[in-house]
Amino acid sequence: MNINEYVPAFEAVIFASGEPIHMDKLADVFNIDKPTALKILKILSDRLDDSGSGIKLLRLGDSFQLCTRTEYSVYIRNALNISRKTPLSQAAFEVLAVIAYNQPVTRAFVEQVRGVDCSGVISTLVEKELIEEKGRLDLPGKPLLYGTTDVFLRCFGLSSLDELPPLPINNNEGIEGTTLIEKF
């Protein structure tokens, strides 16, 4: 393989890695010596600089990483911030509701209610600070308990959990129970 043919392959590997990747690792993967790897990295870096790419090759010690050029950070911030403004998905709403009305609850409980895996949704809700960990259940495996946060209250305009709108099921248990059974 000609040295220039390694360049896009290096680029692809560094791109997919996301995190800084060590020179030794690259040399190893491509079965070449380190000076050659360095030469390839230099060519890649120059090509990115000269072709007017928005991405550059960053050297951190003996590791390398692709990253965006600082002059575009305003746009990036803007673009990624907009994504924070996307409303919760239906799945997220449901998980949030189940947690809000039954807190503190385990993931297993939420999954039993919804009948589907909810781990992804739960971590998203934690990330958005709508729910948080509230200790562990004293059961084998010590499962985590989740409950809602102040951000949650603010988001729904509540001053406390007591203000959660009542569920119809609690108002008139008997009647609701009958209708639910009739459905099946």
Added chain:
Amino acid sequence: MNINEYVPAFEAVIFASGEPIHMDKLADVFNIDKPTALKILKILSDRLDDSGSGIKLLRLGDSFQLCTRTEYSVYIRNALNISRKTPLSQAAFEVLAVIAYNQPVTRAFVEQVRGVDCSGVISTLVEKELIEEKGRLDLPGKPLLYGTTDVFLRCFGLSSLDELPPLPINNNEGIEGTTLIEKF
């Protein structure tokens, strides 16, 4: 700003986003109209193709994402210690096909077509991010609806669902010499 000046900025934003980013969002961030945004994306895509980059611009519906070119997958797997994904089972491909061509659909629909329980396969496909929940059907029990994802498009080399190969309904090979279309 000259249209060419937008190209690296677009590249930087799409790079930083990681996930597919919608055209509208890009137009919004840069305060330009959509046709212009599309023109810029075309220039970016061509530049990546022509400059011998290891990365390409992928169109998924109206969203865009940077990804590595398939020819470097061996090195990437090697460097990142990613074992080759076990190919999907026949069952998984069947479920995927039923969902892809009928989405959004309920699990019950898929099971009716296949004549077998599909809950396990469906959760595997959700886990692999090839399908996702798409709301619920307004019927008793509010069954979940499933549809395909951007990852699905990417993994099957499709830019949009319109590019799905047509169902083999008017396939002349038919079954036992009869064309299926005659019977429909």
Added chain:
Amino acid sequence: MESLTFKLEVFEGPLDLLLHLISKNKLNIYDIPVSELVDQYMEYINQMQRFDMDIASEFLEMAARLIYLKTVSLLPKHEEAEQLKQELTQELIEYKIYQEAAKTLSQSTDGFDTFVRPPAQIELPKTYQLKHEPEALVEAYLDAVGRGLRKLPPPVSVFGNIVRRKIVPVSAKIVYVLRKLWSGKKKRLLFLFEESRNRSDIVATFLAVLELIKANRVEVCGQGENAQIKILKERA
């Protein structure tokens, strides 16, 4: 009948098996010779049994359906048989279409060979910033529960009739349990049953405990004989 010689393959389901039998015996899918197909299907099911394989219920359901179809086909007037056969044909054809689509799909993957990168780690507050009406929660809750309903324990009202026939009312037991726990100390769950005189007494006490748990008035933890119960006064 010619004995089946194929190795015991694994099929995706009864439809998959039927399609296999149809193509293997070059049968006309639009005019299935019912009794032939039924015999072969049953032969396969028998083989599965002989090999001690777990037979999924779907296979047995189909077997029942096929046998019924074969039976009505023997009747002199068999409009119903025609109807059933047509339904089966439709299902087989539809499934066949998706099987082929699946094959096409499986050949068109890039082998999962493209890679993307994770989003850039930029310091951005991820805190949710939109506002919603609290009623949206009720709706979402009902949607969620609607789906999983069958998996949840039945509502207490289901037990209404059972309990009513017994002599011991649950409401009396609720008062009894609360009184026993009023001190606020953790007690062994079994302690509540020590005074139970008969089965209905035990059942009513147990239902009372369930009711109280549901109403967040008591808390039960631990398991088996060591399960403990405690009153939750702050919520009471």
